[in-house]
Amino acid sequence: MDTTEKIAKLKKEREEIIESASKRVPEDTYIDKEVKKISSIYHTIITDIKEETKDVKTFTLSADKNSSTPNLAPFKAGQYITIHLNIDSSPVTRAYSLSSSPSLANKDIYKITIKRVENGLVSNYMLDNMKVGDPLDVSKPAGEFGYSMIKDEENVIAIAGGSGITPFMSLAYAILEEIYNCNLTVFYSVRTYDDIIFKKEIEEINKKKKNVKFVITLTREEKEGFLHGHLTKEMLEPYVKEFNTVLMCGPKDLYRSMNEILNEFNIPRKSVHYENFFVEYEPAEKLEYKLKVVMKDKVEEITCKNDETLLVAMERAGIPAPSLCRVGECGYCRSILLDGKVKMIGASLKKAEAENDYIHPCVSFPDSDIVLKLDI
């Protein structure tokens, strides 16, 4: 046979095989169906609100069974969700660590615990206005913080400052439910007895004398049964073993003082994980700049103070800018700085992103007038 004949033969064979197949639209595989259930936004309803302390509440969120997302996504202890609200016609978001057991997500329930922040737009709104029965849209759980069976050690020391306790409640439940096989000691540093969040749950867990233990230190109050003052080497010493994994969640001051202590125990860098919790930045002089936002089909000019992030300025102006972690880590808000200078605090930018003028608006404070390309 020559080439033309062979090509004709191959084409005919192919044609015959194709013609014998079904004419129906191809079906989804199991994986395709499961992936379709994953959404970037889940519609939930607040089904319970529990007052933990005078300025902390735990919100139980259940999947809205009548919505397009009747089931919630699974999560790993340590992950967060981002809640979406519309306050005074501004779209705003905030990320909160999930404080409930990962197994509750199988029943389509998430819990988040919110502490009132002085002048905090979202925390005050949540604590003062939201009631049982209200709808709330939340993101898919995200974040890298947590325990890994593969790389982490069996002895886990968690350091929590204030509301930084929330991811460790989830981790504690995960360990008690044998999702993870490890020992956890949570050092919980809190101002006073009345500020302790999850007081009852912690008491019950400590009573079980299992592989999870909470050690509470009160920094501004002396009380029987509790340690007093900031965490010290001596407080940790009895719980440090040959190999340890340290998880920290709280304000940056806590990380700084703890790192000094951890160095004394010779705990290697790879065994210490931090949750980025706050973006702290205070400009020397308060100024206001122009912010020009170039979107797909329109351009908006707004103002941005130098003590607020570009993301906050856009939200205030009603621009629905995307956001997820709000601490510079996840890259969901990435945008291109077309002109101007920003101060970026702790953005986890890839080298190539930095070279191509990408910034994370959620942690970018203006240092001049700004022109931003935002793909929405």
Next chain:
Amino acid sequence: MKYDYIIVGAGIGGLSAGLNLAFNDKKVLILEKNSLPGGFVTTFKRGRFEFDASLYDLLDYGNEEHIGSMQRLFKKYNLEIETLPIPYNVKIKSIDDKFEEVLKGEIDDWVLRLEELYSGSMSTFRSLLPVLKEVHEALVVLKKGRNVEKDFPNFTKYLDKNAYEALVDLNIPDATIHVLGYLWIEIGSPLNKLSFIDFAECLYKYIFKRPVALKNKNIDFSLKLAKRFEELGGKIHYRAKVKEISLENNPKVTLEDGTTYEAKEIICNLSERYVLKNLLKESYPLANQKENARTISMNGLVVYLGLNKPYQDLKLYNYRYYEFQNLNSAVNLKSMKKFSHHTIEGIVPNIVNEYASPKNTTILVLKTLYSSNCWNTVNKTNYYETKEALANELIEEFENAFHVDIKEYIEEIEIATPFTMARYTNSVNGCMFGPMRLGYDNSIHRLISYEDEQIPHLSFVGASSIFGSGVDNAFYSGYYITEKLLEKERKEN
């Protein structure tokens, strides 16, 4: 707003199509659902490590001496990238065959090693080389739409032969055939169902246009392509997820937010199956039949590890590691139907690129593949547990197979499952290589039947399209398909 061309997806195929069209002064819009370009060719950051998702060996780019077709196109578009040579340095192990060898050094060195193992390898391998060249040259002629008569007797001879048959015919010792076929085990096409033409073209690129590594990260490569496309006048909208494509009357694309864009032609950097299932408003029975007849390729588990020691300390001296159950691809395929890791691929980018990770650290990427529906037992209640358990097994099996200690040095870890890949790239079933190149559906068959199977005003580019998976093929598909479209345009005018 009306465009000449709308491209759905800024993967490598989509960017390549965009580059060629913009270079030819067409008005082009690329719609990308993610916030960065590249599709599978992307990079993610964990701690102090930047992990490349997929592209480690760039084929068909070549070097200064041996210029591959991709480099030629890059020169035309005035695109510059920095590359590093990849020496032969592969450790291959097969459990059933009790085979363990390192193919290293120059080509003559490792062919000599094969000769020592299996007599007759060297002379027959030498006589294979001109056949590879001839097949490549015949394909160049065929792709230009010209007649392949007479000048290419070997192309004609082996056109309807599978790789195994042809290599036997070329007198290559049986064991050597299976060693040469190791790369295909990875993609899942057994040699007795893979066209010799597809096999020869890939081996030609591998031997004559040595693969190179990117000096910079995957995302740098993708951003360079996207940036050049924009400089040439093209437009990309990110975070633009397409909901519907309609071809009747005026071809148009509708986004999830309701925005509609019209164009004369629509090009999808998505698999045909995904588009037929999820996006296309009208129904095309023949296109459905074509998809239903096909076999979806493998999916798998990829474990990215950031290790806190230099590779020398970890005794990871090879660039790539493979462990197979059986070197015979047809037999090995059967072992990939369950959650076992008897097909392991390991890559240590630091061996070829000192910039792959921070000083005194190493990146190790482990991959295993599954050819059946074993993921069907995984649901939201056991997802994270299963994923971690499988990754853990994979790491331990790699340690055992190659006698190294990895686990205690893991500083960062990320695990990608078929669910991750399906969600990020819309690949059907989370598969990594598009429709499998098998039997009647190898790249050569897709090429010769291309014009007969076209849906009017809709084309496909990328790793799921005509030339199959691999960045070289995805990029070339973007060029080839747009050349066809430009030619059609010229004829119509």
